[in-house]
Amino acid sequence: MKDIITHLNPAFDHRNRLGIMSILVVNDWVDYNTLKELLSLTDGNLASHLKALELQDFIAVRKKFVGRKPQTTYGATAAGRAAFKAHLDTLEALLHIAREGELD
Amino acid sequence: MNETQQYLAHLAEMRALMERSSRFLSLSGLSGVWAGICALAGAGAVYAYLDMLPLSATDGYYYEKAIRTVKWGMDYKRAFVLIALLVLVTALAGGIFFTTRKARRQGMKVWDGSSKRMLWAIAVPLAAGGVFCLALLRWDLPALVAPSTLVFYGLALVNGSKHTLRDVEFLGLTEIALGLAGLFYLGNGLELWTTGFGLLHIVYGAWMYFKYEP
Numbered sequence: 499m500k501d502i503i504t505h506l507n508p509a510f511d512h513r514n515r516l517g518i519m520s521i522l523v524v525n526d527w528v529d530y531n532t533l534k535e536l537l538s539l540t541d542g543n544l545a546s547h548l549k550a551l552e553l554q555d556f557i558a559v560r561k562k563f564v565g566r567k568p569q570t571t572y573g574a575t576a577a578g579r580a581a582f583k584a585h586l587d588t589l590e591a592l593l594h595i596a597r598e599g600e601l602d
Numbered sequence: 603m604n605e606t607q608q609y610l611a612h613l614a615e616m617r618a619l620m621e622r623s624s625r626f627l628s629l630s631g632l633s634g635v636w637a638g639i640c641a642l643a644g645a646g647a648v649y650a651y652l653d654m655l656p657l658s659a660t661d662g663y664y665y666e667k668a669i670r671t672v673k674w675g676m677d678y679k680r681a682f683v684l685i686a687l688l689v690l691v692t693a694l695a696g697g698i699f700f701t702t703r704k705a706r707r708q709g710m711k712v713w714d715g716s717s718k719r720m721l722w723a724i725a726v727p728l729a730a731g732g733v734f735c736l737a738l739l740r741w742d743l744p745a746l747v748a749p750s751t752l753v754f755y756g757l758a759l760v761n762g763s764k765h766t767l768r769d770v771e772f773l774g775l776t777e778i779a780l781g782l783a784g785l786f787y788l789g790n791g792l793e794l795w796t797t798g799f800g801l802l803h804i805v806y807g808a809w810m811y812f813k814y815e816p
Contacts, residue, residue: 513612520616524624525715532714536623589609596606 506592507585509554514539514547519582522557522574529571548572556581626716626766628705631815634773634807636696641799644689648792651681656793663789665745679739682747689799704815716765724762727754748791752781752798767814773806 510516517537521528534544551557556578560571574582621627649655651674652667668678676684705712731754735747759774777798784794 513615516612516616517619520619521623524620528623528715532623535711536619589613593606593609593613 506588507581509551509556509581510585512547514543515551516585518544518547518551518572519556519574519578522572523579523582525573527560527571527573529569533572551578554578554581622710624716624765626714626720628701628708628710628712628717629720629766629770629810630697630700630704631807631809631811631813632700632704633697634803634810636700636807637693638800638803638805638807640689640693640696641803642796642801644685645792645796645800647685648682651678651685656796657790663745664792665788668744669742678744682739682744683736686751720762720765723765724758727758727761730754731758745788745791746785748795749781749784749788752777752784752795754781755799756781767810769806769810769813773802776802 510519514537518533521533521536530544533539533548534541537544539547548557548559552559554577555575558573558575560573562569562571652664652671653673654664654667668682671678671681674681702712711717731751734754735750738744738746738750756774756777756779759770759777761774763769763771763774780794780798780802784791787794
């Protein structure tokens, strides 16, 4: 079990980061305010998690103008998707082991 | 197993976020019930225009009668298109009303990425079907119009269901089945149309209402 835990990606070691990735893997591009609303986070909190994921190259950032307002949208990169999937696989394996343990 | 509990909670939360961000979940069952009522009224208007009753074919099939009919100052093409547009507009208006109300109660946005994607997915097959039916009328093939509207509407729902409540897919499949049956039983086209657009909407809409909006 220890062995599997080391596979859990520390970049996702926070429920809000998992939340961000969950939204971005099922949507192409999502703007900042929608993310904020869906996750019910404060600006500072969301920005720091987005920055962390961006530094890992798990998400890509796109800035554009809608009328006169700048709009920032975020999308998952291929690397981000792969890492997120691996993380989910690990979680699944851990839960599987835990369930078998309970049965014994 | 405290960690297990925590992982399970994370997974549940992630699943909810995926659903909420990608599907339009505020579609109200009452929209369906209202659309069904509008369709029944529309079918009633068509029967009145043709001076017929459901399941009766005294003077030949309804579409044969339609070609001979001029009533209320309109030939059958104008009458059918006008009735169809009235049904569409009133059904949509009610649908928007009930769905906006449900979204407000849920504290969700009505006009966001998920509702736009749903509407676009529905609009494309529906618009194609609309033009297709206008062409059928252009070539004086009224018999094929009613079953064709069912088929195209069903395809639109199946397409749109990927972006909203999954139940819509079953409604779509039933509409397609009714439409295809109608293409083989042309004489019962109006009855099948009334069943598909009227009764099925009311039944599915009420079912969805009691399932999601207790």
